[in-house]
Structure formats: structure tokens, C-alpha cells
Amino acid sequence: MMKKTVFLLLLFVGMLNVSPIAVQPQSPASNFEIQKLAEGIYAAIRKQPPLMSFDPNNVFIINDDDVIVVDANASLAGTKELIAELRKLTNKPVKYVINTHWHDDHIIGNQAYREAFPNVEFIAHASTLRDRPTVGENNRQQMLAGGKEYAGHLRKQVEQNKSLAGTPITEEERVNYLSDIAWLERALAEAPNVKIILPTLTVEDRLTLHRGARTIEIRHLGRGHTAADLVVHLPKEGILMTGDLVVWPVPLVGSTSYPAAYSATIEKLLTLPAKVIVPGHGPVLRDNEYLKLMSRLLISLKDQTAAAVVRGETLEQTRKSVNLTEFRKLFVGDSMMRRILFGDYVSGAGVAAAHREATTK
Ligand SMILES: [Zn+2]
Incomplete structure (x- = not known):
């Protein structure tokens, strides 16, 4: 149970480090590549x-006099x-940081921006003002409380060459588990110094920023990954930053x-x-597929x-009746790591959230 719970919490805090085995973990942060998307626009x-x-x-939008950053870390x-x-x-100077939602991995870094750019x-x-101090803080405290034990659990899996799924560990999983351990250790070490900075400017549906010739549209298109998802659209440049609506x-x-x-x-x-579509996590996408x-x-x-709820099914019954096999194949391919992620997020938390929504309307 512990495994499952913490596993799900991790994602909302997430960060990883691909560290070679038997080598001291490197800075978990340094695994990014700066890509130029258009004049003055760079993605990490x-x-x-x-x-x-x-x-x-992350995306840097460099304007005539200032910089806008999409997502903290x-x-x-x-x-x-x-x-x-x-x-x-x-x-x-950085004038605005846009937090596409309030999960830890998109908001913790606000504090570093405040220190560098008062x-x-x-x-x-x-x-975000309602959900971050409540459910967000609760999730964070749970992650911190269980983090050390979970890192130890992952370490044991690696030492025993065992996947979380019970099968022999694949190379992809080994890299991932080591990465997650490094991420967790860093989060635990930093925790006493972390102060969550809440938004100073909030958006309901839409906010348009004009910086010189550049137009930056910040939109809330509805609920999805959270109730707070913002996307950032640069209509002239044809660039879209989706936050975790797309991962x-x-x-x-x-x-x-x-x-x-x-x-x-x-x-x-x-x-x-x-x-050009920049997802919350994952490589830049060049089409809508x-x-x-x-x-x-x-x-x-x-x-x-x-349909399951109309038939009066409980969550456990719904888990059995919902069939996502076709999609699992398409998203997962033959990767055990992806299979674990799909199982936890889509078949696990996703079905639970859909059942909750369908029964509480
Ligand atoms: Zn995220």
C-alpha cells in the first residue's frame, strides 16, 4: 500500500536524475537541454x-525589456x-513566472525566482490560492513523510534487480529508480528551506500580456490535470505550452x-x-497526434x-470493467516503465478520479 500511495504522490513533486550506477549521484537538475523555438524563445x-x-x-520568453518564464521547478x-x-x-530581469498549476514540481522554484528577481x-x-495551501500542502507533507522509506524501497529494488512490478528490472527502470532516489533525497534535504510562494496575480479564464511586438495569451481552458491548468499560447509564433495537460x-x-x-x-x-507544442514533461511535439x-x-x-456508475458499480468493480487495453498498447509499447506509469496514473488514479466525479455530481 505504501508503495502505491507514495508512488502517486511522487509524480506531483517529480524530478529526476539519470545517474550512472556505482557513481555518486550528479545534480538531479542538470539533465536538460536548451532548445531555441523562435527568436527570443527558448525551452529547457x-x-x-x-x-x-x-x-x-520550462520556457523562457525574452522580450524587449524583460523575461517571462513558464513554470518553476x-x-x-x-x-x-x-x-x-x-x-x-x-x-x-524575469518579470513574470507563470505556474501552469500548483503541483510541487511546477511551483517550488518560485522562491528562487523571488530571491534572484525581487x-x-x-x-x-x-x-491555486485555494488548492495549494490545502490539498497541495497535504500532498507535500505526505510525500516528505514517506519519502525516505520509499527511497529505501526503490534502492532495495535496484540492489535486488527487481522491478516494482515483480519482474526482473529492465535497464530503463533501473535508470528511473536511481533517478527517483536522487530526486527524493534532494527534496528531503531541501525541505526545511522551502517556502511556497503563492501567485501574486491570478487568472480566471484569460490574460493577455503585450510585451513590445509580442503577444502572450495565458488561458484556462477548463479542468483537466488539475482544476488550475493554464496554457500559454504565442499565436504569432505558433508556440503552445501546455503544462501537464499534456505529458x-x-x-x-x-x-x-x-x-x-x-x-x-x-x-x-x-x-x-x-x-510547436511544449508539454509539461516530455519532448517538444511538432504535430497534434x-x-x-x-x-x-x-x-x-x-x-x-x-456507464459503470450507471450500472451501480463500486470503484473496485469499475476497475475491473473499464477496459483500456487498446490504449495501454498504444501508450506503453513494450516498456515496463511505461506500463507501471500507465497502471498507476491512468488505470489507477485516473479510474478512481473518474469514478469519484461520476458519483459525486
Ligand atoms: Zn508536472
């Missing part, structure tokens, strides 16, 4: 394979490392998700013209769960 894309816990992608050290990278690109403003959806290679339908609304939100996202597949999965999850 995580290079790691799919993991249980990780840092998000999972740790103070990781955020400082990213700020150092930004300094190599420009000496303009006048910075933090933009998030209005519900590759497995969608994060977690315990604080809203599966019934999620597919409609993705459909709205598909109407925003974009040649992955979003369309996500939409199909979410519709199927919603419809099957709603």
Missing part, C-alpha cells in the same frame, strides 16, 4: 526517460541552475485530475493553432466509468 527540455518523479520543461537547486542558464541568454510576479489560476509518454491523470472534463479541455487545446490520442483515451475513460 528534460532529457530524461519517463520517470516517476521529475522536473518539468521541483527544487531550489534545480531552479537556480536554470536561472544560471537564463543568464547566459540575457541579462534582462520584483517578479507569479501568475497562476485563481483556484508524454503517458498522460498524468492523477488523484487531483478531473477526467470527465479533461477530454473537452484537450479538444479546446487542439483549436489553438500551434506548430499525441493530443488526439490523449483525447480518445480520456473520452473512453470517462464514458466507460460513467
Whole structure:
């Protein structure tokens, strides 16, 4: 039980480090690559394979006089490392940090931005002010309370060459588990110094920023990954930053998700013209195929769960009757790591969240 609970919590804090075995863990933050998306627009894309816990992608929008950053990171050290990278690109100050939602991996770093840029403003959806100090803080405390034990559990799995699924560990899993251990150890070490900085500017549906010739649209398209998801759209450049509404290679339908609304939100996202899509986690996408597949999965999850609830099924019965085999194959392929992620997030927390939604309306 412990395994399952902490496993799910991790994702909302996530960050990872691909550290070679038998070598001291490197800084868990340094696994990103700066990619130029357009003039003055750079993405920091995580290079790691799919993991249980990780840092998000970030985007720097460098304007005439200032910089806008999309998403803070999972740790103070990781955020400082990213700020150092930004300094190599420009000496303009960061004016806004947009937190696409309130999960730890997208908001912890606010503190490092405040220290480096005292006048910075933090933009998030209005519900962040309600959910972060309550459910967000509760999730964080649970993660910190169980973190040490879970890191030890993962370490044992690696030492015994055993997957969390009970099968022999694959190389991909081994890298992931080591990464998660390093991430957790860093989170635990930093915890006494972390102070969550809440948004100073909130958005209900839409906020448009004009910086010189650049237009930055910040939109809330509906509930999905959380109730607070913001996306950032640069219509002229055709660039879309989705936050965790889109996560590759497995969608994060977690315990604080809203599966019934999620597919409609993705459909709205598909109407925003974009040649370049930066997901919350995963590589830059150059077409809509992955979003369309996500939409199909979410519709199927919603419809099957709603039908189960109409038949009077409990959550346990619903878990058995909802059949996502077709989608599991498409998202997971032959990767055990992805199979574990799909099992925990989509079949596990996703079905539970959909059942909760269908029974509490
Ligand atoms: Zn995230």
C-alpha cells in the first residue's frame, strides 16, 4: 500500500536524475537541454526517460525589456541552475513566472525566482490560492513523510534487480529508480528551506500580456490535470505550452485530475493553432497526434466509468470493467516503465478520479 500511495504522490513533486550506477549521484537538475523555438524563445527540455518523479520543461520568453518564464521547478537547486542558464541568454530581469498549476514540481522554484528577481510576479489560476495551501500542502507533507522509506524501497529494488512490478528490472527502470532516489533525497534535504510562494496575480479564464511586438495569451481552458491548468499560447509564433495537460509518454491523470472534463479541455487545446507544442514533461511535439490520442483515451475513460456508475458499480468493480487495453498498447509499447506509469496514473488514479466525479455530481 505504501508503495502505491507514495508512488502517486511522487509524480506531483517529480524530478529526476539519470545517474550512472556505482557513481555518486550528479545534480538531479542538470539533465536538460536548451532548445531555441523562435527568436527570443527558448525551452529547457528534460532529457530524461519517463520517470516517476521529475522536473518539468520550462520556457523562457525574452522580450524587449524583460523575461517571462513558464513554470518553476521541483527544487531550489534545480531552479537556480536554470536561472544560471537564463543568464547566459540575457541579462534582462524575469518579470513574470507563470505556474501552469500548483503541483510541487511546477511551483517550488518560485522562491528562487523571488530571491534572484525581487520584483517578479507569479501568475497562476485563481483556484491555486485555494488548492495549494490545502490539498497541495497535504500532498507535500505526505510525500516528505514517506519519502525516505520509499527511497529505501526503490534502492532495495535496484540492489535486488527487481522491478516494482515483480519482474526482473529492465535497464530503463533501473535508470528511473536511481533517478527517483536522487530526486527524493534532494527534496528531503531541501525541505526545511522551502517556502511556497503563492501567485501574486491570478487568472480566471484569460490574460493577455503585450510585451513590445509580442503577444502572450495565458488561458484556462477548463479542468483537466488539475482544476488550475493554464496554457500559454504565442499565436504569432505558433508556440503552445501546455503544462501537464499534456505529458508524454503517458498522460498524468492523477488523484487531483478531473477526467470527465479533461477530454473537452484537450479538444479546446487542439483549436489553438500551434506548430510547436511544449508539454509539461516530455519532448517538444511538432504535430497534434499525441493530443488526439490523449483525447480518445480520456473520452473512453470517462464514458466507460460513467456507464459503470450507471450500472451501480463500486470503484473496485469499475476497475475491473473499464477496459483500456487498446490504449495501454498504444501508450506503453513494450516498456515496463511505461506500463507501471500507465497502471498507476491512468488505470489507477485516473479510474478512481473518474469514478469519484461520476458519483459525486
Ligand atoms: Zn508536472
